[in-house]
Amino acid sequence: MKHTFLYSLVLSVSFLSACDVSTGTVNSGSSAGDQASYNEYVANRNDAISVLDELDTTTALAEAPENSTASLQGTYAINSTESFGTALVGDMTMNVDFDTATVSGSLTNNFLDEDGTDESNVTELDGSVNFTGSLDLDPTGGFYDSTNTDQWQLEASGAGTLTDNETAASGGATYRLDVDLYGNFYDTSGIGDVDGVGELGDVAAGGLIEGNVDVTTDGDTVIYDITGSELYGTGDDSSGFLVYELED
Numbered sequence: 001m002k003h004t005f006l007y008s009l010v011l012s013v014s015f016l017s018a019c020d021v022s023t024g025t026v027n028s029g030s031s032a033g034d035q036a037s038y039n040e041y042v043a044n045r046n047d048a049i050s051v052l053d054e055l056d057t058t059t060a061l062a063e064a065p066e067n068s069t070a071s072l073q074g075t076y077a078i079n080s081t082e083s084f085g086t087a088l089v090g091d092m093t094m095n096v097d098f099d100t101a102t103v104s105g106s107l108t109n110n111f112l113d114e115d116g117t118d119e120s121n122v123t124e125l126d127g128s129v130n131f132t133g134s135l136d137l138d139p140t141g142g143f144y145d146s147t148n149t150d151q152w153q154l155e156a157s158g159a160g161t162l163t164d165n166e167t168a169a170s171g172g173a174t175y176r177l178d179v180d181l182y183g184n185f186y187d188t189s190g191i192g193d194v195d196g197v198g199e200l201g202d203v204a205a206g207g208l209i210e211g212n213v214d215v216t217t218d219g220d221t222v223i224y225d226i227t228g229s230e231l232y233g234t235g236d237d238s239s240g241f242l243v244y245e246l247e248d
Contacts, residue, residue: 038122041109044091045075047197051244054191055204060151061185062137064098065202071095074243076107078177078209079227087113088125088162088175088213094205094243096154101135103154105243110162112175126165129177131158152185154205176214179226181241183207188244201245209239 051074071093078088094105107129114121133156162175189202211226226239 037109037124038111041075041089041091041111044073044109045089047194048074048242048244050194050197051188051200051204052242054194054200055186055188058186058188058191058204061187061203062150062152064152065187065189067202068099069095069097070201070203070245072105072203072205072243072245074206074241076209076239076241077113078179078213078239088177089113089122092241092243096135096203096205098135098152102132103135103156104130104132105156106130107158107160107177107179112164123164124166125162125175127160127162129158129160129162129179131156131179131181133157133181154181154183154185154207156181157211173215173217176216177211178214179209179211181207181209183241197246199247201247204242204244206242207240209241 072095074092074094076090076092079086088110090110091108092105093108094103096103110125110127110129112123112125114123133154135152135154137150137152157178157180159176159178162177164173164175183205184207186204186206187202188200188204191200193199209226213224213226215222215224
């Protein structure tokens with residue numbers, strides 16, 4: 001996709017704020033443990049909102065940071081065509097190695113969110129999705145953005161299956177994800193402490209998620225494309241992620 005991270009960054013304010021709540025009520029098929037997991041996701045999402053508010057003052061990451069490796073955390077949202085009618089949301093981790101120009105991570109603590117305005121309409125999903133990929137510092141535009149110069153970018157892909165084992169109405173639905181991630185990096189070394197989050201490290205990253213969702217219920221399979229033109233929470237309910245580093 002031909003979007004700068006700054007453009008995606010502005011859109012991600014809507015993505016992260018769409019269901020900005022401090023607590024949630026997981027649907028009646030879930031346990032107290034599920035409630036705690038959902039609250040953890042909401043807390044991480046709200047932390048990401050706080051980090052996002054600070055990123056307007058940062059610059060693109062144009063060289064490797066002092067520490068060549070970084071462990072990032074944050075949140076993501078995945079949507080698809082309107083006929084799918086729901087979103088997959090959760091936490092996200094990312095490990096970056098600028099020396100080897102590689103990236104890896106996972107989508108974890110996942111939920112099916114049927115209505116971003118009502119936190120009661122969420123269902124916990126079992127499983128995780130791992131991804132791996134490459135980094136690039138390309139003055140001619142990198143992987144996907146012809147307008148960027150001298151900025152680290154990432155391109156990664158992964159696959160995995162998430163299962164709804166709690167909600168009887170789902171019929172044990174499974175959600176096979178095949179995802180492609182495209183993102184840019186920001187230099188957060190000068191931000192320091194963020195209220196409610198802590199001291200940031202040197203690196204943040206964000207961008208787009210594309211691919212498809214293969215939904216299987218009672219032996220039937222329907223494949224939906226994941227929208228990736230903008231970030232989740234904008235007018236067309238698309239998909240995106242934001243992750244950042246914390247100081248040790």
